[in-house]
Amino acid sequence: MEPTSPSSVQATAAISSIHRSTPSSGTSEREKSSGAWSSSSSSSGGPSHLRTSSTNASTSSSDFVKELETISARSRLAWQQHATSTSQSPPSNTIAASSSPSGPYQEPSRCYICFGTEEDSVGRWVKPCQCTLISHEDCLLDWIDKNRQQFARKQVRCSVCNTVYRLAEPNSTLLNIYSTLDSLVQAGIPYLTFLGLTCSVLITSTTYGAYAVLTVCGTEEGEKLLGSPNPWGWRVWTGLPMIPMILIFSRTRILDSFMPLIPLLIVGNEQLQVTFPPSPALTLSVMPWVRMAYNSVWAEMVVRLETRWRQQQIAASGVSRLGISASIDQDSTATAAAAAAANGADDELSLFDRRDLGRTIVGALLMPAISSICGSFLGNFAFIRTRIPDNFHRNILGGCLFVLVKDLAGLFGTYQELKRKRVRRIREYAEFKDERQ
Amino acid sequence: MSTAVHRRMLKEYLAIQKNSATRPHLELLEPIQEDDLLHWQAILLGTADSGYEGGRFRLDIVIPTSYPIQPPTIRFLTTICHPNVHFKTGEICLDILKSEWTPSWTLESVCVAISSLLTNPEPSSPLNCDAANLLRCGDMAGYNSLVKMYTALYAMDEDQE
Numbered sequence: 001m002e003p004t005s006p007s008s009v010q011a012t013a014a015i016s017s018i019h020r021s022t023p024s025s026g027t028s029e030r031e032k033s034s035g036a037w038s039s040s041s042s043s044s045g046g047p048s049h050l051r052t053s054s055t056n057a058s059t060s061s062s063d064f065v066k067e068l069e070t071i072s073a074r075s076r077l078a079w080q081q082h083a084t085s086t087s088q089s090p091p092s093n094t095i096a097a098s099s100s101p102s103g104p105y106q107e108p109s110r111c112y113i114c115f116g117t118e119e120d121s122v123g124r125w126v127k128p129c130q131c132t133l134i135s136h137e138d139c140l141l142d143w144i145d146k147n148r149q150q151f152a153r154k155q156v157r158c159s160v161c162n163t164v165y166r167l168a169e170p171n172s173t174l175l176n177i178y179s180t181l182d183s184l185v186q187a188g189i190p191y192l193t194f195l196g197l198t199c200s201v202l203i204t205s206t207t208y209g210a211y212a213v214l215t216v217c218g219t220e221e222g223e224k225l226l227g228s229p230n231p232w233g234w235r236v237w238t239g240l241p242m243i244p245m246i247l248i249f250s251r252t253r254i255l256d257s258f259m260p261l262i263p264l265l266i267v268g269n270e271q272l273q274v275t276f277p278p279s280p281a282l283t284l285s286v287m288p289w290v291r292m293a294y295n296s297v298w299a300e301m302v303v304r305l306e307t308r309w310r311q312q313q314i315a316a317s318g319v320s321r322l323g324i325s326a327s328i329d330q331d332s333t334a335t336a337a338a339a340a341a342a343n344g345a346d347d348e349l350s351l352f353d354r355r356d357l358g359r360t361i362v363g364a365l366l367m368p369a370i371s372s373i374c375g376s377f378l379g380n381f382a383f384i385r386t387r388i389p390d391n392f393h394r395n396i397l398g399g400c401l402f403v404l405v406k407d408l409a410g411l412f413g414t415y416q417e418l419k420r421k422r423v424r425r426i427r428e429y430a431e432f433k434d435e436r437q
Numbered sequence: 438m439s440t441a442v443h444r445r446m447l448k449e450y451l452a453i454q455k456n457s458a459t460r461p462h463l464e465l466l467e468p469i470q471e472d473d474l475l476h477w478q479a480i481l482l483g484t485a486d487s488g489y490e491g492g493r494f495r496l497d498i499v500i501p502t503s504y505p506i507q508p509p510t511i512r513f514l515t516t517i518c519h520p521n522v523h524f525k526t527g528e529i530c531l532d533i534l535k536s537e538w539t540p541s542w543t544l545e546s547v548c549v550a551i552s553s554l555l556t557n558p559e560p561s562s563p564l565n566c567d568a569a570n571l572l573r574c575g576d577m578a579g580y581n582s583l584v585k586m587y588t589a590l591y592a593m594d595e596d597q598e
Contacts, residue, residue: 113505113540115445133541139441143540146506159539 113139129163140165151183194415202241209240212247212368216399217280223281235265247364250291260288280392287396298407305411309418371399442504446474456506462552464493466545475500478514479548483592487556488584489517492592496551498544508538510546518587520558520569526549529554530564 109125110117112133118125123136129331144165144428147156155164214222246262249255255262263285274282375395388394448469453466465480477498483489495514501507512535513527521530532555533542542550552578571580 113445115448116441120444139540142506146503270468323597 088367109134111135111139113143129158129161130164131158131161131163133160135160150186153179153183205241205244206237208365209243212243213240215368215372216392218395220279221390222390239265244365247367248361251360251364256292259292260285263288277388277390277393283393283396290400294403302411307415309415312422367399370402371395374398374402442500442502443474444504446500449473449545452543453545460545460549463472463545463548463584465471465513468550475502477509477544479544481548481552482505483588484556488581489555489588489592492517494499494555494592496548500544503504505540505542508534508542509544510534511547511551514586516591518565518568518584520560520565520572521554523564530559530562 066094087360100367111123111125112119113135114121116123116136121136123138125134126137126140144156144167148154157164210226213226216222217225226240227233242262245258246255250259278286372395375391375398378388378394378398378401379391384394388397446588450468461480462482462484464482465478467477467479468474469476469478477500479496479498481494481496483492483494493515494517497512497514499510501509511529513522513529515527516524516525518524523530529551530550533547533550558568558572560569560572568580568583571583
């Protein structure tokens, strides 16, 4: 949200501010006030004083009035001294003063920041720009300091004539270096924050990656796969942080086109020897292909099943609700159902929708732990233990079985839901009015 | 008591009393209590030929002790429908009250600026998106009638409340 700057607003206010803070320019306000003062003081001081105090008494409390009176009395005194010393004929002087504000009498010059005049304030006066604004040095320094809080080298300008205020400062090299460094640090904070966050994400990802490898492969095989930690090669350093991302993206279809390449990139060629049982490196390189094959087979199957189910449902609802023969437009319902089912299957794998984001991410990141648990569960059976002697392959098998069981459960749930929808109906009130609540 | 701010407020008050006749759209601009020059109130009158015509809009003005180095805090007490005024809080989005503030502004000139903001809204930096969207789409009839309705609802019978 940017603050607005209607040009007309600025113009109006700029003009009014010039009016108010220009001691020597002849604005209506100035003439009026100086005219009033000079005329009253030239005739007699009494009426003016009375008038001032009466108007003030009507609007202000006693404290306030006193302050006002001191101010007006002081300026009147100053004026009277001035008038008696410089002019011999008060009437003509009055005319001169009211007609030309730049005459012998001038309204006491006023600091445009604190509004203090020569009478009621102390401090060195400066005229820092080409226009008529003048101010106390301290006031202006305060204003410049406020503007420089964010950027030490910011140029501050006069708000009316746009002249850059210039400071005569002792030019200290050390201070210059310090303030430059200081503003560099200030400017660098967002980048450093970003860098720090990136680093912490990277470290977390690496740790998670190492955890995942060790969980799935078992300590021994895992360490062999990672290689000696002192030092880890670049493949490990890039590969480990990528593991959580790959796990998450494996739930979508975004990276399908080059998912199979990723393990090759990370594991490298030297570990890839076709043996039986396949080494962990080989198994992991094959997993993306297995995943893709499984996904496409599954999608195909789901589309067929769901098409059939929806067809049944539409047919059933057609018969039961409308009471007409569903065979009238069997063909069109079939195609509609097929399209709906295909859409459904597409959604399932396309992006994070349908299952929400959190569930997808947590599910993906829990995968290593789940497959390890399933693997050790499988290890309880002597039959499997004899066929698959090592932990790693049992874990992989466990993970695959888990995915299969989970998907089947999902499919079963969908089926049950559709079936319920097919047979459900709203009960008539007459049916249950005698039942107890 | 920081004397600088009080002296300045006192002088602004004097000037405001002196030229009260020269500002037709500012019905009132004065401290709420005479002994506290750091808390002011103002009443803006809606200009003729605008949707705000006939409305009286009360402003709450708080002067920081570092005034005029820091700008005053001004908000609408009267509910007002304007693209640059928050409908609920009355916060005003005006550059001279924030980044473009300079000490040469006075309370009076700021009030005049707010008054002219009423007739010159800036829909590109809205605090009230509904009003701003009407303006952006060029629906002047809709905008004006909306403004008129809220002026009639909130700004006309303030005294009876």
